[in-house]
Amino acid sequence: MPRREAVALGVAALLLVVALPICNALPTSSPLHLSDFRLNLFGKFLAYAILALGLDLLWGYAGVLSLGHGVFFGLGAYAMGMHLMLEIGAKSVYQSALPDFMVWNQVKELPLFWRPFYSGAFTLAAIVLVPGLFALAFGFLAFRSRIRGVYFSIITQALALSAWLVFNRNEMRLGGTNGLADFKTIFGFSLNQASTQRGLYAVTALVLVVAYLVCRWITNSRAGKVLVAIRDSETRVLFSGYSPARYKLFVFVVSAVLAGVAGALYAPQVGIITPAKLGVLPSIEMVVWVAAGGRGTLVGAALGAFGVNWMQSWLTTSYPDLWLLFLGGLFMGVVLFFPDGLVGALARTATRMMRLTRSASSTATPTESARSREAPRTGHPRPEPVSRTPLQ
Amino acid sequence: MTSTGSIIYLEDVTVSYDGFKALSRLNFYMDRRELRVVIGPNGAGKTTLLDVISGRAKPEHGRVIFGDHTDLLPLRENDIAGLGIGRKFQTPSVFVNLSVWDNVELSLKRASKGVFATLLERDAGGERERIAATLATVGLADKAARPAGALSHGEKQWLEIGMVIAQDPELLLVDEPVAGMTDEETARTGELLESIAADRSVLVIEHDMEFVRQIARKVTVLHQGTVLCEGPVDQVQNDPRVLEVYIGRRREGTNAHG
Numbered sequence: 244m245p246r247r248e249a250v251a252l253g254v255a256a257l258l259l260v261v262a263l264p265i266c267n268a269l270p271t272s273s274p275l276h277l278s279d280f281r282l283n284l285f286g287k288f289l290a291y292a293i294l295a296l297g298l299d300l301l302w303g304y305a306g307v308l309s310l311g312h313g314v315f316f317g318l319g320a321y322a323m324g325m326h327l328m329l330e331i332g333a334k335s336v337y338q339s340a341l342p343d344f345m346v347w348n349q350v351k352e353l354p355l356f357w358r359p360f361y362s363g364a365f366t367l368a369a370i371v372l373v374p375g376l377f378a379l380a381f382g383f384l385a386f387r388s389r390i391r392g393v394y395f396s397i398i399t400q401a402l403a404l405s406a407w408l409v410f411n412r413n414e415m416r417l418g419g420t421n422g423l424a425d426f427k428t429i430f431g432f433s434l435n436q437a438s439t440q441r442g443l444y445a446v447t448a449l450v451l452v453v454a455y456l457v458c459r460w461i462t463n464s465r466a467g468k469v470l471v472a473i474r475d476s477e478t479r480v481l482f483s484g485y486s487p488a489r490y491k492l493f494v495f496v497v498s499a500v501l502a503g504v505a506g507a508l509y510a511p512q513v514g515i516i517t518p519a520k521l522g523v524l525p526s527i528e529m530v531v532w533v534a535a536g537g538r539g540t541l542v543g544a545a546l547g548a549f550g551v552n553w554m555q556s557w558l559t560t561s562y563p564d565l566w567l568l569f570l571g572g573l574f575m576g577v578v579l580f581f582p583d584g585l586v587g588a589l590a591r592t593a594t595r596m597m598r599l600t601r602s603a604s605s606t607a608t609p610t611e612s613a614r615s616r617e618a619p620r621t622g623h624p625r626p627e628p629v630s631r632t633p634l635q
Numbered sequence: 636m637t638s639t640g641s642i643i644y645l646e647d648v649t650v651s652y653d654g655f656k657a658l659s660r661l662n663f664y665m666d667r668r669e670l671r672v673v674i675g676p677n678g679a680g681k682t683t684l685l686d687v688i689s690g691r692a693k694p695e696h697g698r699v700i701f702g703d704h705t706d707l708l709p710l711r712e713n714d715i716a717g718l719g720i721g722r723k724f725q726t727p728s729v730f731v732n733l734s735v736w737d738n739v740e741l742s743l744k745r746a747s748k749g750v751f752a753t754l755l756e757r758d759a760g761g762e763r764e765r766i767a768a769t770l771a772t773v774g775l776a777d778k779a780a781r782p783a784g785a786l787s788h789g790e791k792q793w794l795e796i797g798m799v800i801a802q803d804p805e806l807l808l809v810d811e812p813v814a815g816m817t818d819e820e821t822a823r824t825g826e827l828l829e830s831i832a833a834d835r836s837v838l839v840i841e842h843d844m845e846f847v848r849q850i851a852r853k854v855t856v857l858h859q860g861t862v863l864c865e866g867p868v869d870q871v872q873n874d875p876r877v878l879e880v881y882i883g884r885r886r887e888g889t890n891a892h893g
Contacts, residue, residue, distance in 0.1 A: 484716040
């Protein structure tokens with residue numbers, strides 16, 4: 244990792260993991276105080292950013308567009324949600340050991356697949372393994388059959404739709420349309436306590452930093468170059484002796500696990516998980532975050548997730564009717580004017596500024612510029628080489 | 636019939652697409668270190684021949700043997716590439732978002748090209764010289780740091796040839812390497828292929844008869860999925876059957892460009 248990036252990451256990590264929770268713990272009279280509401284909101288955005296990193300690895304680097312990542316997010320969130328439901332125990336509205344929705348659905352006994360979720364350790368494993376193994380099976384079949392490009396996007400969208408339909412059914416014993424909610428405690432800590440929420444926020448921020456390091460480690464390895472190569476020319480990769488299907492399967496699973504972990508961090512902070520979070524629409528929104536922030540940069544994906552959702556929470560409270568129009572407009576705007584997203588646009592502006600200042604300083608000192616112009620006089624003048632690649 | 640001494644050996648190979656026979660009971664073999672040019676009118680099955688050898692097309696009938704006794708039919712493209720068969724495509728296919736250097740680095744022959752091997756391997760020191768040597772061979776040494784997308788058409792073709800050389804293949808399959816090149820570039824490409832053929836087998840598909848005369852020692856003419864005739868370039872050009880196939884194009888035989 245270059246030094247500048249390491250420093251920037253360190254500063255961001257300190258700010259997110261340490262500084263913001265401290266600001267939250269300050270007394271309300273302090274000018275630096277950050278409200279519980281805000282911190283909780285940031286925690287949600289950071290969970291989304293974890294998912295966006297994985298999606299960027301898959302789409303921005305390997306060029307595989309998944310329109311079904313809401314499903315993996317949902318699997319992680321439901322796994323965590325099931326454990327939280329069981330932790331409620333008899334403190335529920337109906338004072339039954341069963342989750343409330345089972346009581347009103349006339350379920351007399353806890354379904355077998357719910358039982359292991361009493362165990363916290365099992366739940367933590369399930370958060371990683373359920374989305375991971377599901378992605379492994381789904382991806383194996385899809386990539387092995389050489390389903391790629393827009394066809395892959397379509398079947399992942401179909402996956403999101405079917406998952407949404409399945410999770411909506413009461414017979415699934417997962418709370419149907421209402422999902423899982425009214426969580427009281429997490430691993431014994433009360434979710435109503437500000438300190439618990441602060442802890443959840445800090446864990447989320449820490450996981451985001453670790454997820455970034457893992458993704459960067461992948462993109463800096465030779466495997467990371469193979470991923471970019473797959474986006475450029477899958478055929479050439481295949482005939483260079485690599486199996487594109489295995490590489491795509493690998494990133495697909497990594498991104499699904501990150502999405503699952505994001506979901507598991509989301510559920511206790513927001514307090515509810517419903518099928519509405521794992522359908523087609525949220526899956527597409529996730530893609531918009533990455534596109535708006537800038538594909539193939541990792542930083543852009545995280546910034547996009549944070550920025551778009553912050554905008555959403557502001558717009559939906561101030562101008563509730565405008566949000567969907569804005570989201571659609573944002574996507575079209577990005578596609579038409581900023582294909583490399585916020586980060587790409589910033590990088591381009593920075594290059595242009597640097598060039599402007601350089602030409603300004605060279606007109607100020609004509610002798611120097613004349614001298615520098617003499618150097619390349621061998622051969623005929625050449626246009627400046629393309630130094631910036633759109634997706635690197 | 637034994638296949639001893641041959642680098643690639645196809646026997647009775649038939650490939651059909653929706654009833655159309657792209658290759659029909661084709662027999663073809665090449666010696667080690669041979670530079671062979673395959674010509675033929677459009678639809679003769681030239682590219683399909685490369686597809687069969689490189690694993691992209693699976694024949695419904697026949698045998699394909701690499702070296703002394705490696706059956707290629709059950710293998711996937713990447714496994715065949717790993718065995719030592721490199722393929723250069725007709726339209727340049729390079730990794731435009733990676734640097735020229737990285738393009739060659741990814742192509743290098745390696746013990747394992749699996750996900751976990753490449754995740755753990757970083758910059759292996761000994762490879763630098765091989766990459767630099769390959770770039771020097773194809774004349775791109777001074778452009779190593781550039782993104783491959785910034786190269787000209789001809790340079791991309793050379794880069795791809797370089798990538799295939801980096802795979803250190805025993806057999807190179809080259810599909811119309813000089814299409815769209817200037818005369819100067821074409822001449823350089825010819826020299827490049829000849830130098831490669833000094834210690835490897837090279838199978839070139841070409842339309843441009845001028846170029847064929849420059850590089851070819853032995854020419855195979857394909858027509859309707861089978862071998863029409865085979866021999867030294869002058870002999871083939873004056874073969875009445877070849878003139879017949881190319882009739883309506885240029886009868887003189889000086890330029891059979893389709």
